[in-house]
Amino acid sequence: MRIAMIGTRGVPARYGGFETAIEEIGKRLSAEGHEVVVYCRGGEDKMDRYLGMELHHLPAIESKVLETLSHTFLSVLHVLFSRRKPDVAFVFNAANAVFVPLLWLRRIPTAVHVDGLEWRRAKWGKRGRQYYRMAESLSVRWADALIADADGIAEYYETEFGAPTELIAYGAPIQESPASDLLAQMGLSPQSYHLVVARFEPENHVLEIVRGYVASQSKLPLIVVGSAPYSDDYTAAVEAVGRDDRVQLVGGVWDQDLLDQLYANAASYLHGHSVGGTNPSLLRAMGAGTTVIAWDVSFNRGVLGGGGRFFDTDAGLVEELAQVETELATNRAAWQARASQLQDRARTKYDWDDVANSYGQLAHGLAKRSVSRPKLSGRRR
Numbered sequence: 001m002r003i004a005m006i007g008t009r010g011v012p013a014r015y016g017g018f019e020t021a022i023e024e025i026g027k028r029l030s031a032e033g034h035e036v037v038v039y040c041r042g043g044e045d046k047m048d049r050y051l052g053m054e055l056h057h058l059p060a061i062e063s064k065v066l067e068t069l070s071h072t073f074l075s076v077l078h079v080l081f082s083r084r085k086p087d088v089a090f091v092f093n094a095a096n097a098v099f100v101p102l103l104w105l106r107r108i109p110t111a112v113h114v115d116g117l118e119w120r121r122a123k124w125g126k127r128g129r130q131y132y133r134m135a136e137s138l139s140v141r142w143a144d145a146l147i148a149d150a151d152g153i154a155e156y157y158e159t160e161f162g163a164p165t166e167l168i169a170y171g172a173p174i175q176e177s178p179a180s181d182l183l184a185q186m187g188l189s190p191q192s193y194h195l196v197v198a199r200f201e202p203e204n205h206v207l208e209i210v211r212g213y214v215a216s217q218s219k220l221p222l223i224v225v226g227s228a229p230y231s232d233d234y235t236a237a238v239e240a241v242g243r244d245d246r247v248q249l250v251g252g253v254w255d256q257d258l259l260d261q262l263y264a265n266a267a268s269y270l271h272g273h274s275v276g277g278t279n280p281s282l283l284r285a286m287g288a289g290t291t292v293i294a295w296d297v298s299f300n301r302g303v304l305g306g307g308g309r310f311f312d313t314d315a316g317l318v319e320e321l322a323q324v325e326t327e328l329a330t331n332r333a334a335w336q337a338r339a340s341q342l343q344d345r346a347r348t349k350y351d352w353d354d355v356a357n358s359y360g361q362l363a364h365g366l367a368k369r370s371v372s373r374p375k376l377s378g379r380r381r
Helices: 017-031 067-081 094-104 126-142 151-161 181-186 206-215 232-241 256-264 280-287 298-307 314-330 332-349 352-367
Strands: 002-006 035-041 053-058 088-092 110-113 145-148 194-197 222-225 247-251 268-271 292-295 309-311
Touching (some): 002 067, 017 035, 017 053, 017 088, 017 280, 017 352, 035 067, 088 352, 094 110, 181 256, 194 206, 194 256, 194 280, 206 222, 206 232, 206 247, 268 280, 268 314, 280 292, 280 298, 292 298, 292 314, 298 332, 309 314, 314 332
Parallel strands (some): 035 053, 110 145, 194 268, 292 309
């Protein structure tokens, strides 16, 4: 079966959750004998193949508003004029649902991965939020299937549109025996720091995390990994608050081995994401066997279960940081038990083999159907 993956930055995965999902799912489906075609945005390493996947590199307009849409439009055109059409297409991001009717022209069954509630992100102005709300409705009307990666997203589409979704979460990479030899290049040692890994966007609460940390009496430094295009003002605000000798803003870390070691050896991982579904960075921390302090929203509670720590104010974070450092100093067994509980949950509940199998089953099911026509369902209740 030939399966197209459309709407992301592509692989190798160096950016976010969609890219990680495509890499993990795509390489497994390829290993099973499927032809997986991934559309990638530009990039320096314009490989033709990667981990068994066929890659096509296409440009995009470098604009917060148009980057995703322009690249997806070109990707869909490439599909339309390719000699070998896909049997199934997976389109990532509800914003790209506007292009689904073009795939009808070649009668390609399509599933849209709707991701989180993008219209809640502050980076979008009024028109951007209106567009995302419209795109959600079009996803329901035009896609042959919707994919949600968290219970909260599935419940939203059921409540708002009366629409069923395929609930397929992400997987978690499990670090069974993590190394720590690369930490020395950053002047770090195991359990000697707190960690944040996030794009600098308001909904990821990096600013609140840094502010809460600075207000704390924490003895361990805060390592902040991440940045963001098109967010200069927010980045400047984080930098201004983070003028504390204990805060290290290190930017992006592209060495995957180093990043894995940062997750696995942190005293705690601080997770501020609030509008997405199942976040890959959160799963990576769980799979690394790390204590997690997360922003208190249903998505994060659903992923962490009873093993997480939670905050939703600066003062709340101050308290959680103090508890973690006290446990490390006086009751390391309790700290380790909580971290191990999260790793066990990641191992059993968020397995990439299971995720890839679910995508494969969905692809087979879609390939047997006739392509949908516009539906009257999907109107907001």
